[in-house]
Amino acid sequence: MKVEITESVFNPYEVIAQYQSSLDKDGRFGATASFVGSMRDFNDNQKVTGMMLEYYPGMTEKHIEKICQNAIEKWSLLDVMVIHRVGEISIGDAIVAIGVWAAHRGDALDACKHILEDLKSQAPFWKKEQTKEGQRWVKNNTSGYVKSEE
Amino acid sequence: MKVEITESVFNPYEVIAQYQSSLDKDGRFGATASFVGSMRDFNDNQKVTGMMLEYYPGMTEKHIEKICQNAIEKWSLLDVMVIHRVGEISIGDAIVAIGVWAAHRGDALDACKHILEDLKSQAPFWKKEQTKEGQRWVKNNTSGYVKSEE
């Protein structure tokens, strides 16, 4: 398991591929589900030009590790990694990448979704967006679907 | 949209990252869900040493395109790519990679799972496994969960 918080730009697919190559589990996992969250230029009906992501050093890592551990126990997973960006973030940058390795596809996909939802609802991160009208703290994460916002 | 059938070994994360960089949609997608299916060394309680994957040139591509098109219409997706290996396959090789780009995470993740399930149940591919006892055609795909096989 790997949980990393970073202030640097990262290439999510390189990080996932690198972690996978360190696993030495070729032939054991048949399924890898991954999710990458990136910074959009639009939120809550307003153009966004930049973002600052604050976290709680210590608690954030610990809490994400707990989320991953719970998922490993609930589904039958071989490994999990989460990397999350903090600090000043630009449009298009990856914010979070999750990788889940399992023998079977259902376990990998369901666990990936679950880890993401837990992370979004529980892990201590706070986004402050930069718009033309100034800065604003994001109050709540969206539901995750376009349709529910229409 | 990109659908590719290949006889060559491919690096799934390179393919997904490359396709994403061709999209020119930075700032529009907030969510990328991906799935990579790899060849395991075990299936149906038997050690597997290699595999041959047959397909129906023409129909296979066409049918996967239809599956992707249906997903694009059902969820609110920005783009989809699927790459699928055929021919002789070794342990640990990627067999399929799916990438789904959307504004929101729920759309990306649900569509990715749906595309995979449709592909596994409908796309014309047939696996023939090599075991110590000889070759055997795979009769049916598994349910996708470890627990359902216990």
Place this chain on the structure above:
Amino acid sequence: MSITVKYFAVLREETGKSQDIIQFQQGMTVSDVWRTIMDKDMPTDIKVAVNMEYTRHDASLKDGDELAFFPAVTGG
């Protein structure tokens, strides 16, 4: 006036061929073709595509169609 018939996977191995060209006859259905070639009824679990689209065993054919028989798919 002909129909191309393709076989995949275990059916390709069992028939020992990947393709047949058969004479088209007016009113022919998919299962008629199977019966003509295999000399027995078509098992219900055989999948069928006509011109690369899934179809039913009782679908009618027309001259020039490409018909394919194959077992349950196992990709992904």
Place this chain on the structure above:
Amino acid sequence: MSITVKYFAVLREETGKSQDIIQFQQGMTVSDVWRTIMDKDMPTDIKVAVNMEYTRHDASLKDGDELAFFPAVTGG
């Protein structure tokens, strides 16, 4: 005999500080600390962690605890 209190995001900005050290008193709860510092009742939507674990507003504290106040989280 002290408690470390941390503030994050909008609370850090509103209080103008990221950390306080306050005197620990026997039987003190999380919301007692808030009332002592802010001089008003603790809003129900404030999240609380003690020693980096989520806890309730009425949780009791002990000497040396690290207490954190923050708004709804918005990561991922």
